[in-house]
Amino acid sequence: xxxxxxxxxxxxxxxxxxxxxxxxxxxxxxxxxxxxxxxxxxxxxxxxxxxxxxxxxxxxxxxxxxxxxxxxxxxxxxxxxxxxxxxxxxxxxxxxxxxxxxxxxxxxxxxxxxxxxxxxxxxxxxxxxxxxxxxxxxxxxxxxxxxxxxxxxxxxxxxxxxxxxxxxxxxxxxxxxxxxxxxxxxxxxxxxxxxxxxxxxxxxxxxxxxxxxxxxxxxxxxxxxxxxxxxxxxxxxxxxxxxxxxxxxxxxxxxxxxxxxxxxxxxxxxxxxxxxxxxxxxxxxxxxxxxxxxxxxxxxxxx
Amino acid sequence: xxxxxxxxxxxxxxxxxxxxxxxxxxxxxxxxxxxxxxxxxxxxxxxxxxxxxxxxxxxxxxxxxxxxxxxxxxxxxxxxxxxxxxxxxxxxxxxxxxxxxxxxxxxxxxxxxxxxxxxxxxxxxxxxxxxxxxxxxxxxxxxxxxxxxxxxxxxxxxxxxxxxxxxxxxxxxxxxxxxxxxxxxxxxxxxxxxxxxxxxxxxxxxxxxxxxxxxxxxx
Numbered sequence: 001x002x003x004x005x006x007x008x009x010x011x012x013x014x015x016x017x018x019x020x021x022x023x024x025x026x027x028x029x030x031x032x033x034x035x036x037x038x039x040x041x042x043x044x045x046x047x048x049x050x051x052x053x054x055x056x057x058x059x060x061x062x063x064x065x066x067x068x069x070x071x072x073x074x075x076x077x078x079x080x081x082x083x084x085x086x087x088x089x090x091x092x093x094x095x096x097x098x099x100x101x102x103x104x105x106x107x108x109x110x111x112x113x114x115x116x117x118x119x120x121x122x123x124x125x126x127x128x129x130x131x132x133x134x135x136x137x138x139x140x141x142x143x144x145x146x147x148x149x150x151x152x153x154x155x156x157x158x159x160x161x162x163x164x165x166x167x168x169x170x171x172x173x174x175x176x177x178x179x180x181x182x183x184x185x186x187x188x189x190x191x192x193x194x195x196x197x198x199x200x201x202x203x204x205x206x207x208x209x210x211x212x213x214x215x216x217x218x219x220x221x222x223x224x225x226x227x228x229x230x231x232x233x234x235x236x237x238x239x240x241x242x243x244x245x246x247x248x249x250x251x252x253x254x255x256x257x258x259x260x261x262x263x264x265x266x267x268x269x270x271x272x273x274x275x276x277x278x279x280x281x282x283x284x285x286x287x288x289x290x291x292x293x294x295x296x297x298x299x300x301x302x303x
Numbered sequence: 304x305x306x307x308x309x310x311x312x313x314x315x316x317x318x319x320x321x322x323x324x325x326x327x328x329x330x331x332x333x334x335x336x337x338x339x340x341x342x343x344x345x346x347x348x349x350x351x352x353x354x355x356x357x358x359x360x361x362x363x364x365x366x367x368x369x370x371x372x373x374x375x376x377x378x379x380x381x382x383x384x385x386x387x388x389x390x391x392x393x394x395x396x397x398x399x400x401x402x403x404x405x406x407x408x409x410x411x412x413x414x415x416x417x418x419x420x421x422x423x424x425x426x427x428x429x430x431x432x433x434x435x436x437x438x439x440x441x442x443x444x445x446x447x448x449x450x451x452x453x454x455x456x457x458x459x460x461x462x463x464x465x466x467x468x469x470x471x472x473x474x475x476x477x478x479x480x481x482x483x484x485x486x487x488x489x490x491x492x493x494x495x496x497x498x499x500x501x502x503x504x505x506x507x508x509x510x511x512x513x514x515x516x517x518x519x520x521x522x
Contacts, residue, residue: 002415004432004506005310011507012308015514024519 036065056246058214071298078296079214086209086217087115091149091156096183099161101147102137104128104195108186121188124195128184132198137180143171143261144179144201144228148187152209155218159250163207163220163243166254174262184208189223189237196228203264204228205257210241219244222257226270236271238264246293307514311418311428313349316385318405320344322398332392334369339394342369343401345408348378350389350488351430351457354441355416356408357391361438366393366404368440377488388488419510421462422517429466430457430492431510433502445479445494453479454495454502458513460484461520463491466512473508474501 044052048060061072068076090111096103105128106121108114114121124132131137147164149156168178179199184191189206196204203226210221220243225232238260243253263279264270321328321342329336343366347353350373357368370392374381378388393404421427432455434441442449454476458466463484471478476497484491495505515522 003435003503004415005417007433007503007507008308008310008419008431008510011510012306015307015511017306024522 074298078298082217083212086152086154086212089153091153101181101183104184106186114186122190140200141179142176144204146182146206148184148208150208151211155209155220158218163250170254170258193228193232226264308419313352313412316346316387332370334394341398341401343393343405345391346387348387352416353389353391356411358438358441359411360404360408361440363407364403365400366395369394373487421513427517429513431506433506452499452502454506456509457492462513462516465516466509467493469512470505470509474504476501476505
């Protein structure tokens with residue numbers, strides 16, 4: 001047999017000989033499904049209104065088809081971006097000094113380590129301990145206020161100084177001795193234990209940027225502990241969150257915090273054992289109706 | 304009915320010899336009266352198969368291909384029952400060489416050179432032939448040296464165009480001659496050369512592409 005006939009016979013076998021694969025079946029192009037335009041619901045059900053009135057959480061925001069409305073998604077993404085930016089922000093080293101505060105630092109050395117190692121953020125480094133031991137830092141005091149970056153340096157640099165000075169003033173008004181204004185960098189809440197113990201304060205109060213959430217990249221929280229020392233737990237602490245202009249304004253928060261400090265000094269304890277029944281300005285029961293104020297304006301409607 | 308790529312064997316329609324041809328005839332058909340005396344003539348229903356067969360003859364006998372022409376529109380509209388689509392004429396100094404040349408050419412037509420069916424009905428024909436070693440006739444036509452390999456590729460116009468592109472891209476070959484449509488028989492052809500394996504790959508790619516176009520003319 002000739003070479004060409006061998007070659008073509010081989011190709012014929014490859015192509016399926018007398019029973020080749022049938023040619024591809026022609027399929028008409030499937031048309032796109034019709035576009036459904038969903039009107040944005042203008043009227044929310046009454047129950048959604050009532051639920052939304054008691055929280056700034058995203059409830060009763062409706063839907064368009066099976067998904068969120070575009071405006072809701074845009075607003076969500078914008079506010080999430082604010083939260084991401086707040087977490088990534090680092091307190092500048094010189095910030096404390098520029099604002100007349102005494103800067104201290106935890107054992108954390110960089111921002112990534114700060115996020116990954118909460119344990120290091122709860123302990124002071126050696127230079128900071130030595131700084132607190134110096135004579136210009138008052139010891140044996142009633143209240144030691146500490147401003148700190150926490151998880152939002154944005155919040156700390158925003159309303160932090162205002163809250164710190166308002167709180168210190170409120171405590172002095174009540175006749176308490178107030179410690180030096182401290183500013184802790186890379187700080188976790190429990191750092192107040194070591195600082196409070198170092199200055200022998202009866203009550204340590206740390207005011208720090210809280211974990212950013214939707215629309216609250218600038219929120220501050222305050223944690224108070226009576227008899228600060230290493231080993232205190234969260235059960236020993238009282239706290240107030242959402243200290244920002246759309247939540248509890250700093251001035252109002254300062255007076256409430258001072259009331260709490262007064263109760264701690266009077267009862268000699270803090271945390272779950274603290275009796276809050278007669279503490280002025282500390283409300284109990286249902287929260288009053290709230291209005292959600294968007295942190296970022298996108299034209300979205302989450303209210 | 305035949306299957307895809309089954310050989311469509313050429314039919315030899317006539318074989319005649321002229322032991323001592325008239326001088327005017329020799330001259331008219333392009334022979335050299337000084338060295339050519341005898342003629343051998345073949346008609347066949349596949350022109351390209353016979354071109355290859357005539358070339359094969361020059362490798363085995365002291366014959367020259369003095370005349371080989373395809374007929375217009377091919378074997379389907381032949382002028383007579385034994386016209387086919389080609390008349391090939393070999394010339395030699397004596398009848399014995401003619402006899403040997405004809406024997407080789409007929410053997411080649413029977414066992415080697417042929418078209419192949421490119422569709423199930425056998426309506427599309429492809430000629431993906433690899434000449435392993437060129438003889439004196441086609442090497443002169445192609446402007447190549449004797450003995451080099453050449454892929455001799457023929458198909459209908461559309462198939463041939465698509466397939467030539469595929470063949471040139473499939474292997475390291477170069478186009479020696481491209482015959483765009485229409486030829487006398489309304490086909491299109493190409494002669495490619497390169498190493499023998501490259502010529503074989505090119506011929507296979509050519510055949511496969513013709514089959515593909517025949518399957519999906521509007522693909």
